[in-house]
Amino acid sequence: MAMLYQRAFPLLDRIDPERAHRLAIAALKTGLIAANLQPDPPSLAQTLFGIGFPNPVGLAAGFDKDGEVYRQTLKLGFGFVELGSVTPKPQPGNPRPRLFRLTADRAVINRMGFNNHGIAAMAERLKSRNTAQGIVGINLGKNKDQTDAAADYITGTRLLGPLADYLVINVSSPNTPGLRALQSRDALAALIGAVLETRAQLTRRPPLLLKIAPDLIDADRQDIAEVALASGLDGLIVSNTTIARPAGLDPRFASEAGGLSGRPLFEPATEILRDIYRRTGGKLPIIGVGGIASAADAYAKIRAGASLVQLYTALVFEGPGLVRRIKQGLAELLARDGFANIADAVGADTLGTDGL
Template identity: 65%
Template sequence: MTCLDSLYPFLRPALFHLDAENAHRLAVRALAVHSTVRRGPVDTRLAQRLWSLDFPNPIGLAAGFDKNAECYRGALCLGFGFVEIGSVTPRPQSGNPRPRLFRLVADRAVINRMGFNNDGMEAVATRLATRERGAGIVGVNLGKNKETEDAAADYELGVAHLGPLADYLVINVSSPNTPGLRALQGKEKLAELIRRTRAARDALPKRPPLLLKIAPDLTEDDQRDIALVALDEGLDGLIISNTTIARPPLACSDLAKETGGLSGAPLLQPSTALLGRMYRLTEGRLPLIGVGGVASAADAYAKIRAGASLVQIYSAMVYEGPGLAARIIAGLGPLLSADGFARVTDAVGADHR
């Protein structure tokens, strides 16, 4: 257990008295100076090679936590197998007016309407330029600026500037907090966007894998179209899924009225169901990253069995603390053994066999 882990039960009440966004900034700053590498047994059953990258375990930190590449080193020290920064837009932008981040404590959920607030690609590129390759897998999640009309142009810029510094790249067209962004998931617009972004990626000396992050609020036709486009246009993988604009019954009914994307425990079931459908629609031919509502090893394992090669967490750390990743990783081995799997890769998509 690291110092951050042991202190969190005592710090959490104080953090929860702060505005949620201020508490998040404190967490980022704490991780930015956190350099204690977690020591413990390494379970080789959890390692896998994907996209020519060696993942020590399948648990990653989702985009949105470290928007500006400020604390990815500290996050990797917590035991994460990979970290995804962003979303990053070409130009800096302040995002939506505050307050824009809300804890739904009784629901173990979060609502955000941040609006791609970030320092911009130049600042992020400067920070990433100092990282040691081989010291941990870092992906970059790309977004568009709010006022940009030619969305693909922003993704092309992001690829050109950040692609050489990233282990993988993500096209994010699924945030509900940028007007018109989710409309890019339509078949024709998505195909054009992927073609242009992939062409920018292919122009790089070293071509990082290119993934697409999708929304959970998709019709069955949308799901089929995305699967078809992803396969036809040569995407390297999908991330399933972003936050939801749906509002299932929630205990925090007053905060449920806030606009924005809902994440945390209420997203686990619908995002995992969508993950399974996309695995079937892509016939298991694309690696999938499952994200949404994961708060335990059992949750992560459910994503893996549904078709996820990798799993990301974020919102649950608000409630469970910085030691959550290590606890999930420790819990996966016994679950594999119980089902008779020798390696985590054997369990991917097991629910469909």
């Protein structure tokens, strides 16, 4: 599959990125992308949040915003998939063009703006979900015109909480005005508290995670770590896309507004992951995201402090066979280093440097 995809990529690379994404969704719906149902190596299984993950490799939010193909993406070999970001009301997102493929940099810039069909449409698709088919998380956002942010996250929790294996508060996308301001200490504590209060009223109470940005100063990181530990949050996702523009990016797109993902994000996202793991004392499970394109990348995130990892951008350039290659490579790396289970490697590089 890998060789086939690499041969086809020069043709795919000529297609508008947003159109290519819709074609990928259509291909999954019609079965044109083959499933990979090989058993996972036992060393990759672990239990987090009370959930048994067959492997630590997940599909990040942004690919399946509306829950159209979660069954099919799980069959590609992912240990879990995350849907969204989804908002209470449908919204079209930002004007096009809003998605840019930086092939030479193995990167993408997007300013989609939470384009989605709304909570009701996703709930309709998920109401008949067979939970035995795999783990599905839901990433919650707020509508662009909503001035009471907490109200949107409360609505998402109330309506989608019963249908999700875990929920994510996304306050870190750079493409919704004012969203990242919700990462400040007081605003974040109030928001998490309101969502947890809503979750407590549900019959089924999914774990609640917070997704943060990579562009945080030291004081913001400390605030987030302290609020996360004190609030009763179940975990963190580190990190979202970056508004930074490293030197050397394709000059045709480097000045485009939006969030940068892919290879240039790997180092900064891993650095903040390591830092947040230290600041939380390893007490909160972390999902590591940003620039993962190989088993070595995923393993570096895990040794930095991630219990699970997610990818998306690398699939654009490597194809769906990347999931299988990362899992196989992770099992080999664990065996090489004498780890019987993936959980034993979490924070291995970080614990030795901070005295935890």
